[in-house]
Amino acid sequence: MHSDIAVSVKNLTKTYRIFEHPGDRILQALTFGQRRFHREFTALKDVSFDIKRGETVGIIGRNGSGKSTLLQLICGILKPDKGTVAVNGRISALLELGAGFNPEFTGRENVYFQGAILGISELEIRLRFDDIADFAGIGEFIDRPVRTYSSGMFVRLAFSVAIHVDPDILVIDEALAVGDVKFQAKCFQRIKSIQREGGAIVLVTHSLEQVGHICDRVIVIDRGKLIAIGGVSETLSRFVSGDLERPNPAPAVFHSNDPFASHPLFNVRENRWGDRAASIRNIQLKQNGTFDPLTFCAGLEVEVTLFIEFHGAVQNPIYGLTIKSQSGEVILSTNSIQSSAVIANRNPVVGETVCTSFRFHPFLDAGTYKISVGVASDIDGAIVAHDRRYDSLTFDIAHPLNSTGEIAMHPSFCILDASTRE
Amino acid sequence: MSNFVWNPWRIVSDIWQHHYLLGQLIKRDVLLRYRGAMFGVLWMFLSPLFMLIIFAFVFGQIFQARWPQQTGDLPFWLLLYSGLITFNIFAETVSRAPGAVRSYASFVKKIIFPVQILPLVPLGAALVHCAFNFLILLVALAFTGGLHWQILLFPLLLLPVVLLALGLSWFVAAWGVFIKDMTQIVPMLVQMLMFLSPVFYPVSATPPVLQPFYHFNPLGMVIETSRAVIADQPIRWDTWGLAFGLCLGAAILGHAFFEHSRDEFADAL
Numbered sequence: 040m041h042s043d044i045a046v047s048v049k050n051l052t053k054t055y056r057i058f059e060h061p062g063d064r065i066l067q068a069l070t071f072g073q074r075r076f077h078r079e080f081t082a083l084k085d086v087s088f089d090i091k092r093g094e095t096v097g098i099i100g101r102n103g104s105g106k107s108t109l110l111q112l113i114c115g116i117l118k119p120d121k122g123t124v125a126v127n128g129r130i131s132a133l134l135e136l137g138a139g140f141n142p143e144f145t146g147r148e149n150v151y152f153q154g155a156i157l158g159i160s161e162l163e164i165r166l167r168f169d170d171i172a173d174f175a176g177i178g179e180f181i182d183r184p185v186r187t188y189s190s191g192m193f194v195r196l197a198f199s200v201a202i203h204v205d206p207d208i209l210v211i212d213e214a215l216a217v218g219d220v221k222f223q224a225k226c227f228q229r230i231k232s233i234q235r236e237g238g239a240i241v242l243v244t245h246s247l248e249q250v251g252h253i254c255d256r257v258i259v260i261d262r263g264k265l266i267a268i269g270g271v272s273e274t275l276s277r278f279v280s281g282d283l284e285r286p287n288p289a290p291a292v293f294h295s296n297d298p299f300a301s302h303p304l305f306n307v308r309e310n311r312w313g314d315r316a317a318s319i320r321n322i323q324l325k326q327n328g329t330f331d332p333l334t335f336c337a338g339l340e341v342e343v344t345l346f347i348e349f350h351g352a353v354q355n356p357i358y359g360l361t362i363k364s365q366s367g368e369v370i371l372s373t374n375s376i377q378s379s380a381v382i383a384n385r386n387p388v389v390g391e392t393v394c395t396s397f398r399f400h401p402f403l404d405a406g407t408y409k410i411s412v413g414v415a416s417d418i419d420g421a422i423v424a425h426d427r428r429y430d431s432l433t434f435d436i437a438h439p440l441n442s443t444g445e446i447a448m449h450p451s452f453c454i455l456d457a458s459t460r461e
Numbered sequence: 462m463s464n465f466v467w468n469p470w471r472i473v474s475d476i477w478q479h480h481y482l483l484g485q486l487i488k489r490d491v492l493l494r495y496r497g498a499m500f501g502v503l504w505m506f507l508s509p510l511f512m513l514i515i516f517a518f519v520f521g522q523i524f525q526a527r528w529p530q531q532t533g534d535l536p537f538w539l540l541l542y543s544g545l546i547t548f549n550i551f552a553e554t555v556s557r558a559p560g561a562v563r564s565y566a567s568f569v570k571k572i573i574f575p576v577q578i579l580p581l582v583p584l585g586a587a588l589v590h591c592a593f594n595f596l597i598l599l600v601a602l603a604f605t606g607g608l609h610w611q612i613l614l615f616p617l618l619l620l621p622v623v624l625l626a627l628g629l630s631w632f633v634a635a636w637g638v639f640i641k642d643m644t645q646i647v648p649m650l651v652q653m654l655m656f657l658s659p660v661f662y663p664v665s666a667t668p669p670v671l672q673p674f675y676h677f678n679p680l681g682m683v684i685e686t687s688r689a690v691i692a693d694q695p696i697r698w699d700t701w702g703l704a705f706g707l708c709l710g711a712a713i714l715g716h717a718f719f720e721h722s723r724d725e726f727a728d729a730l
Contacts, residue, residue, distance in 0.1 A: 055728055064639050064729065111727070114573050118724040130573060138571035143493055152489065155482040156574060 042127070045208050045239035046090040046113055050122035053083040053108055082108040084263045085122070092127075092207075095230070095240040097250035097271075099278060100260035106243045109260065110134060110212050113241065128207025131157060135212070137197045142186035146177065146196055149185055153200045167203050174225065175199040195222055202229050209233060212243045224368050227253060231367060247275055251310050251429050252367075275312035279424055303331050304432040306409065313426035316351035317414045320392065322432060324410075334437040335401060343397040345412055349387040353416050353425065356387065360397045361411040363430070370408070371399060376417075402448070403436045410434065469709065472716055476578060483578045487585030494586075509594045513542055513601060528663055535607050535692045539598070543691040544660040546594045547622055547684045552655065553587035554626035556648040559637030561630060563644075566730040576723055577716075580630040584623070591619070598691070609693050618687040618701060624708035625679055628715030635722045639729050659684055679704040679711075 056077040058064045063076035083105045090096050098106050111117040112124055114132045139156055140149045150171055154164035172181050175195040180188060188196070202209065209230075230240060230253060244250060250257055250271065257274040259267040267274050298321050299305050323344040324331050335341060343360055359374035375395065387393050401408075413427040466472055476483065495502045516538040520526045526537045561580045568574045595615065602608045637643040657678075659667075664675045664685055675681045682704035689696055 061640060111570070116570060116573060117727050132571075132573055135567065135571040138567040139574075141489060141493070143496055144489065148489075152485055155485045156572060158482075160481065 043091050044089050044125075045092045045094070045127050046241065047125040047127075048089070048109075048113065048122070049087050049125075051083055051086040051109070051112060051119050051124065052081065052121035053105075053112060053117060054120045055080045055082055082263055083112070083119075083260075086260070086263075086265045087122075088258060088265065088268055090208075090239050090241060092239055093234055093237045094256065095234055095242065095254045096256045096258060097254035098241065098243045098258045098260060099245070099247065099250060099275075104260045105263040106260050107134070107212055110210055110241065110243055113208075114210055126208060129157070129204070130208045130210060131201045131204050131206030132210040133198065133201045133212065134210070137185075137193050140185055140193070140197065143184055145184055146172075146175075146181040146188070150181075150196070150200055154204070157204050159204055171196075171199045171203045174203065174229070176222070191222075198222075198226060202226070202233065205236075205238075206233070207238055209238060209240045211240070213245070227367060247279065247312070247424060248427075251275060251312055251427060272311045276315065279312065280314035280316075299428070299431065302432065303333070304410075304434055306430050306433045309431040310429040311427065311431070313413075313415075313424045315426065316353050316416075316423075317347050317349045317356065317387075317425040319345055319412055319414060319426050319428055320348050321346040322410075322412060324432070324434065334435045337405070337436050338400055338402050340398055340400050343399075343410070343412070345395045345397075345414075346392055347387075347395065347414050347426075348392045349389055352386075352389060354386050354418070355416055356393075356425070357415050357417060357422075358395045358397075359411075359413040359415065360399075361413075362399075362401075363409045363411065365407050365409070370403070373397065373399075401436055405436050407433055407435050466716065466720065467713060469713060472713070476581065479575050479578050482575070483581055483585065486578070486582045487589065490582050490586045491589050505590060505593045506597070509590075509597045513538070513597055516542055517601075528666065536605065539601060539605065539607070540688060540692065541661065542594075542601070543598060543688050544684050546591060546598065547619060547687045548655060548658060548660050548680070549594065550584075550587045550591050550619065550622050551626045551629075551680060552651045553590065554584045555629050555633060556651045557583035557586075558630040558633035559643035559647050561634040561637065562726060563634075563637050563641070563730065569726045569730055576726060577631075577719060580634040580719065581627065584626055584630055587626070588623070602691070607691075607693070611690055611693055611696075614690050614696070615687060618683065618690055618696070621679055621701065621704040621708040622683045622687075624705070624712040625683075628708065628711035628713070631712075631715035631719040635719045635726075638722075638726050654680070663688075676700075679707045683708075 056067075057080055058067070058077045067076045086109065098109060100106050108117065110132070111134065112119055113126065114130055114134070115124070115126070116134075139153060141152070144152070147168075150168065151161060151164050154161070175181070175192070175198075177188070177192045177195060180192055181196075185193065185196075201211075233240060240253075242249070242254065254271050256269065257267070257271050257278075258265060259274060259278050267277060299309075299319075302322070304324065323342075323346075324335075325342040325344065326332060326335050326339055345358060347356075347358070349356075357374050357376055360371070361369060361373075362371040363369050409430040410432040411427070411429045412431060413424065415422050415424045415427070417423075466475070491505075492502070495504050498504060500507060517536075520538040520541065521536055528537060528540065558580055561583055562569060562576060565579055568579070569576055599608065599612070602612070633643060633647055637647075658680050659675060664672060664681060667675060682700045686696055686701045686704070
């Protein structure tokens with residue numbers, strides 16, 4: 040196998056034998072396969088792909104499409120019926136949170152045991168233990184039995200162990216969907232550093248947002264077959280628009296004359312996806328009466344105006360805005376339904392262009408920040424993305440004062456007359 | 462069927478590769494049993510001690526029992542106890558084997574794990590208990606004045622029963638994955654086997670018609686030879702050698718069966 044390849048999957052097929060009754064399996068064994076006592080269910084059919092080192096690949100698809108089976112095959116937990124899986128390096132897998140944790144033992148004992156499972160010596164774990172405990176952030180609970188943990192603590196500890204063993208390949212199944220926002224942000228940062236160090240990440244998730252944020256490529260599995268593989272923007276767009284299920288899909292481009300491209304703050308590394316029922320045609324940033332200034336002042340109100348064109352029937356659209364730091368940490372995330380302002384949100388007409396505006400005060404330290412915008416709608420509780428433009432603009436904050444720190448708190452200083460204060 | 466490992470050294474080196482993990486598993490298994498108990502791991506010492514005291518009281522004081530044709534001057538209750546030490550390695554391991562893999566379902570299905578070492582966990586726990594039982598026996602022997610250097614051979618003499626327990630453990634653990642009833646059936650069979658093995662009586666006390674059966678029961682051979690060493694009688698090395706051969710064969714077959722069926726574990730659990 041080429042040394043650049045972390046995981047190579049070739050013509051992978053997995054068929055489950057389903058026995059109606061446990062005794063049928065014995066009967067089958069006793070007849071040496073002469074008679075069949077089972078039904079067959081093919082979970083995966085002829086799937087092939089390669090994952091390179093340093094690459095993050097998201098696997099998406101409906102429930103029961105074979106995603107988890109694929110991960111189990113990559114990990115070597117299941118044996119394929121046909122085809123091969125070749126893996127280059129140490130795999131750390133989070134297929135089920137806390138699998139391998141024993142609730143009767145303390146967090147500390149479980150961490151050492153997880154290390155043993157991953158083939159890491161006691162000494163090595165001891166060296167990393169403080170990092171693991173710090174990352175999990177569960178305080179003195181580390182020395183209490185795991186059964187006393189809240190589900191959040193459980194998740195944090197399990198995740199912390201899995202990512203502190205320097206895996207060459209990190210396999211995650213749905214695990215990121217849990218934990219609070221702050222912990223998720225920490226996980227994303229750690230994942231980014233694994234990416235930088237050349238580790239490959241395979242992620243199965245239902246959260247297309249996560250895929251959009253951290254993946255380099257996307258694999259779509261449907262009824263056991265690989266139906267699409269490719270770049271995030273293109274593949275996600277085709278997936279959410281339902282193109283993948285149509286025999287002759289239209290090319291997955293938004294608009295060739297996208298005014299964004301000429302926007303002064305446009306970020307060429309933008310990640311864009313959605314089902315194209317609506318598209319964000321333009322965005323304007325305004326501060327102090329100036330449109331799209333090259334630098335913004337900390338603390339002064341900024342207005343973000345979106346121009347959204349609706350191409351299809353959309354019910355109850357939701358407009359969203361996210362601001363992230365250069366390192367990808369989410370600083371502000373808001374949307375039109377979270378906003379306290381009562382908005383006259385009517386259903387737009389096809390062909391109409393809607394103009395929306397967000398206002399916020401960037402109490403931020405000097406530096407570069409990224410803006411993501413999106414339009415989606417809520418269809419019976421499921422969020423359908425129409426156009427998501429991640430990290431589409433960058434803007435610089437200039438600091439009016441000479442101070443350092445995360446947040447602009449407008450410090451001031453003076454010397455007082457001590458005698459008058461007492 | 463093609464890639465079976467018949468070479469015992471390969472099996473041993475495969476297990477040795479995971480010795481740290483195995484040690485942790487056994488430690489957890491033993492500790493878990495006593496965790497939360499007021500006397501904790503002290504029970505590992507206390508329970509065999511109480512058992513021996515009861516044996517001494519009932520068989521030594523009340524029944525004043527002696528075996529027919531008993532040689533040596535070791536009291537009956539110590540002979541009984543030493544036979545039980547040997548049998549308990551087998552009994553504890555094999556009785557727990559049906560759940561050895563089944564009870565670790567998440568290890569089989571959800572993490573990358575060397576499943577073949579799981580049936581060694583009940584064996585390891587049984588050996589830990591055996592060590593404590595043996596310590597109590599040494600103390601009792603010292604007390605009754607039966608202590609002698611030959612007793613150091615006792616662990617070596619147990620080797621066949623360890624191999625037999627291991628082989629059956631691999632076999633039964635694999636069956637236990639597919640058939641849940643094994644967790645009921647196997648302990649019952651082990652109980653029966655206790656009375657069919659020369660634990661409560663010497664082979665010489667059985668009807669001559671049945672004696673060939675006892676001579677080819679490797680468990681019986683080991684119980685007899687290990688009891689002989691405690692009673693400071695000559696060891697039948699030929700019997701021991703035969704038992705070793707049979708038990709080694711059982712271990713290799715058990716391993717082969719386990720490896721043959723393990724691909725289906727994740728599907729079946």
